Amino acid sequence: MKVRTVEYFIREAIVSLKRNGLMSIASVSTVALSMLILGLFLVMVLNLNHMASVLESQVQISVYLQDNLSDREMREVGTKITKLPGVTMVTFVGKEEAMTRFKQRLGEQQGLLSALGDTNPLPNGFEVKVDKPEMVKPTAQAIAQFKGIETTKFGQEVVEHLFSLTKMVRWFGVLLILFLALAALFIISNTIRITVFARRKEIGIMKYVGATDWFIRWPFLIEGVILGLGGALIAVFLLAEAYGMLTSKVYESLAFLPLIPRSPFIANISGLLLVLGAMIGALGSTISLRRFMKV
Amino acid sequence: MTDVSKVYSNGSVALSDVSVNIAEGDFVFVVGPSGAGKSTFIKLIFREEWPTNGQIIVNGRNITELSLREVPFLRRGLGIVFQDYRLLPNKSVHENVAFAMEVIEAPRREIQKRVNHVLELVGLRDLARNLPSELSGGEQQRVAIARAIVNKPRVVIADEPTGNLDPDTSWEIMKIFEKINEDGTTLVMATHDKTVVDAMKRRVIAIEKGRIVRDEAIGVYGYEG
Ligand SMILES: Nc1ncnc2c1ncn2[C@@H]1O[C@H](COP(=O)(O)OP(=O)(O)OP(=O)(O)O)[C@@H](O)[C@H]1O
Numbered sequence A: 001m002k003v004r005t006v007e008y009f010i011r012e013a014i015v016s017l018k019r020n021g022l023m024s025i026a027s028v029s030t031v032a033l034s035m036l037i038l039g040l041f042l043v044m045v046l047n048l049n050h051m052a053s054v055l056e057s058q059v060q061i062s063v064y065l066q067d068n069l070s071d072r073e074m075r076e077v078g079t080k081i082t083k084l085p086g087v088t089m090v091t092f093v094g095k096e097e098a099m100t101r102f103k104q105r106l107g108e109q110q111g112l113l114s115a116l117g118d119t120n121p122l123p124n125g126f127e128v129k130v131d132k133p134e135m136v137k138p139t140a141q142a143i144a145q146f147k148g149i150e151t152t153k154f155g156q157e158v159v160e161h162l163f164s165l166t167k168m169v170r171w172f173g174v175l176l177i178l179f180l181a182l183a184a185l186f187i188i189s190n191t192i193r194i195t196v197f198a199r200r201k202e203i204g205i206m207k208y209v210g211a212t213d214w215f216i217r218w219p220f221l222i223e224g225v226i227l228g229l230g231g232a233l234i235a236v237f238l239l240a241e242a243y244g245m246l247t248s249k250v251y252e253s254l255a256f257l258p259l260i261p262r263s264p265f266i267a268n269i270s271g272l273l274l275v276l277g278a279m280i281g282a283l284g285s286t287i288s289l290r291r292f293m294k295v
Numbered sequence B: 001m002t003d004v005s006k007v008y009s010n011g012s013v014a015l016s017d018v019s020v021n022i023a024e025g026d027f028v029f030v031v032g033p034s035g036a037g038k039s040t041f042i043k044l045i046f047r048e049e050w051p052t053n054g055q056i057i058v059n060g061r062n063i064t065e066l067s068l069r070e071v072p073f074l075r076r077g078l079g080i081v082f083q084d085y086r087l088l089p090n091k092s093v094h095e096n097v098a099f100a101m102e103v104i105e106a107p108r109r110e111i112q113k114r115v116n117h118v119l120e121l122v123g124l125r126d127l128a129r130n131l132p133s134e135l136s137g138g139e140q141q142r143v144a145i146a147r148a149i150v151n152k153p154r155v156v157i158a159d160e161p162t163g164n165l166d167p168d169t170s171w172e173i174m175k176i177f178e179k180i181n182e183d184g185t186t187l188v189m190a191t192h193d194k195t196v197v198d199a200m201k202r203r204v205i206a207i208e209k210g211r212i213v214r215d216e217a218i219g220v221y222g223y224e225g
């Protein structure tokens, strides 16, 4: 293919984009909207996944001791825990320490505690960390067997909740994205159909004078790809801005929330959206060409 | 063309068992009453329609065996002229003719040279910058002829090229066809135009109800109207 021919294709595509003004804008907007929602879902699902695995690796076991243990007995339990395989850190959390933390967590609602008076119902305990996430559960079970243990707890439930939430969001997202992608495909193929129709005479003449089908197709394909890519570009821009804002806000005020850093995460998602947009555009025009022009 | 039949999908029989041989450099009229199958005959040559039966050989190629991808290359060896000119309204005369070369990716210099040459041949050099809507019917048809021959086809086929024109203008068109034919291009023309056929004294193939009823080396129209 010659450079001049490529120029011709692109020129033709742009001319017809302009001629279709309103339809072009509608197509680009639809693609932008679907790509934006797709992007948002990707960002959300991937972040939830990320959070779940970060939390999982940080999970610690809370060990609560029976109330009647002497200091020596408590120390013995501590030593036994330290000797378990995989345990990396054991911290003693006394009743008072536990109460202080509890008050902190309640924040402004500390008033609720006044009902307790001077009594402290919280038990003595340990915080245990292990080296691998999968060691959490067996270690917790082993500790529960020791003498003098009231209960052991670990954050497994939170992690599992997060994972199942991710799964739900993912399914919902897949359905929505499928629907939106179809809508984008439909509107692009409709735009191209209008172009094809407006130029059916020209296409007919091209065929009579011996233009190949590919020669006839290219301008329409390019037009479709421009529509798809244009929409995806808008979505990518909005998404990058939004995520930038979100991450900086979260780092300021909710620093403990583990978000995926903006780069190269957003760049990767952008790449994906752009490729997808271009593909939807090309597919949309192919459908129209096949159905309405048999080229 | 050997034993060619064409039955349209709605069942109407346009041609049945037609066999003709048109030699290179011939000038042939295809005549016959309305609905006889003249247009179908033309359409079969450039593979607008598929024959239901039989073989068609154009420029040494059996076009019934042609795949869809090869059709454009068949058409590059043909020049096609229609009754209704089929020019692009938003392109100038020059651009309309150049278009036929652009879509087959001819070099730019070549396009410039050829377009000027064929516009000269049909006598339209001075109107090259005009739009088709600014031309008379005869002039528009000359543009269409220029476009048909700009890629140097070995065969020019025309379906009632003078159908919309008055006798004087038709005669000008025929003079151009004659010139093209003198350069060695085969010419096949379907027509209703009795005066033209009678005056040209060329080979005439008469079709009636899809069958060849007459094939004379120097023929006359032979029908009323
Ligand atoms: N696309 C088509 N589908 C079905 N039937 C067709 C089609 N084209 C032509 N026919 C039929 O085939 C027959 C021959 O038609 P054709 O157009 O070849 O005639 P013609 O000789 O060119 O007539 P005219 O002089 O009026 O142009 C007619 O009976 C017509 O109704």
Ligand SMILES: [Mg+2]
Pocket (backbone or CB within 6 Å): B038, B039, B040, B159
């Ligand atoms: Mg006809």
